[in-house]
Amino acid sequence: MTLLLFLACPKPTTPMVDLDDLPAAESLSSIDARAHIPVEDAPADISGTFTLIGGTVMTATGEVWAPGWLTVEDGRIAALGEGDAPNPVGSVIDVTGRTVTPGLIDTHSHMGVYASPGAKAHGDGNEVSAPVTAGVWAEHSVWPQDPNFQRAVAGGTTTVQIIPGSANLIGGRGVTMHLVPTRGSRSMRLEGAPDGLKMACGENPKRVYGEGKGAPSTRMGNVRGHRAAYAEATEYRAQWEAYTEKHARWEASGDGDEPDAPKRDLKLETLVGVLEGEILVHVHCYRADDMLSMLQIAEEFDFEVRSFHHAVEAYKIADVLAENQVSVSTWADWWGFKMEAYDGIPTNLAMNEAAGGRPIVHSDSAIDVQRLNQEAAKGMRHGWEAGIEITEDQALRWITANPAWALGIDEQVGSLETGKRADLVVWNSSPFSVYAQADLVFIDGVLRHDRDRPGEAWSDFEVGQDIELSREGVE
Secondary structure: OOOOOOOOOOOOOOOOOOHHHHHOOOHHHOOOOOOEHHHHHHOOOOOOEEEEEEEEEEEEOOOOEEEEEEEOOEEEEEEEEOOOOOOOOOEEEEEOEEEEEEEEEEEOOOOOOOOOOOHHHHOOOOOOOOOOOOOOOOOOOOOOOOHHHHHHHHEEEEEEOOOOOOOOOEEEEEEEEOOOOOOOHHHHEEOOOEEEEEEEHHHHHHHHOOOOOOOOOOHHHHHHHHHHHHHHHHHHHHHHHHHHHHHOOOOHHHOOOOOOOOOHHHHHHHHHHHHHHOOOOEEEOOOHHHHHHHHHHHEEEEEEEEEEEEEEHHHHHHHHHHHHOOEEEEOOOOOOOOHOOOOOOOHHHHHHHHHOOEEOOOOOOOOOHOOHHHHHHHHHHHHOOOOOOOOOHHHHOOOOHHHHHHOOOOOOOOOOOOOEEEEEEEEOOOOOOOOOOEEEEEEEEEEEOOOOOOOOOOHHHHHHHHHHHHHHOOO
């Protein structure tokens, strides 16, 4: 049987240090920059300023340094390079035998809106009251105590786009979030990230709204519904533009009564944001012909599709997608679970890469988001078996830099570069190994996961379980 993933890398040989030998938290600032701390014994509350040394640093920019080093200051990458760190500062963590990558990014998640344990009462991911519900925001359904967030971080994922489901033609706004424990969903938003808009084509909308609910009931009904929505948004934008001009003339002259503004419409407000390029479009689409139909709609109303999601037939139009700078958010090898997914092939990612596109590994799953690195490894291996040379850097970009671009946050995260947010993963081996695990995960330079010392559960939902575990062996 052909192996789909790399064999495990050798176990790190860094010697263990007794936890009692660690400095107290309050004395971290006094640690000698040359007193290297093995990764197993990194201080549990490390943040602020620190330097990682000795490991393989995969930047997702084409540069791979073995060994390399990286310094973090005030939540940002302050410096990095090859070989020995010339001026290590802060706590110096020796990650010899390990690999440092950017934090992984998922463009398609329903965590929080379909939170564990999956109770119907808390299934808030799809506002199915109408085919077009562009006025709703996924942010307003996100439950920040979903325990899946912490599990995603333990798998190396630091940023996700949470979006509505795909029942609707236009399901509402998505939100890009940093996976950190907060009390409210607004606090999880990644500062500066634009909103996304979840749209859908194909089987889902016509099935949901065609069974006794009216329209659409066919693919041509889907297209008509999208076109009608954007035609209405075009008129709405024209009304506001006319009002703005009229109001400016009134302010300049001071004559007559102040003109009345058009009535605010939350649905059309979102669609105008798309027309203005302020909201990025993400479309659930499987078949190549459906994707072409959506590109025709985008051309008619002069907006851009940022990414097709699922897109199992993207390989059929890979040249068209690359030419139009549309990314493909897909799986490594999911296929066949419904009719429009039957033409999926395992070389989809590699073929889109070869065509000059921006392939992305997404999850659409609270389980797969914990192992995006393994999915990227499978996609890379499938490419090799088909004779398509995919580099490790390219495969890493499928789960870091490319999704960052699709979400409009590539100036902040997605690669290891000076000035970017310090979202980092320290893996115990190559991230493309089936045995790879995230030893340390930092978000904005703050340690959010330590495999050796997992700490308390973030979610109140699981606090009771922690209490029960702590009582084991106590009479």
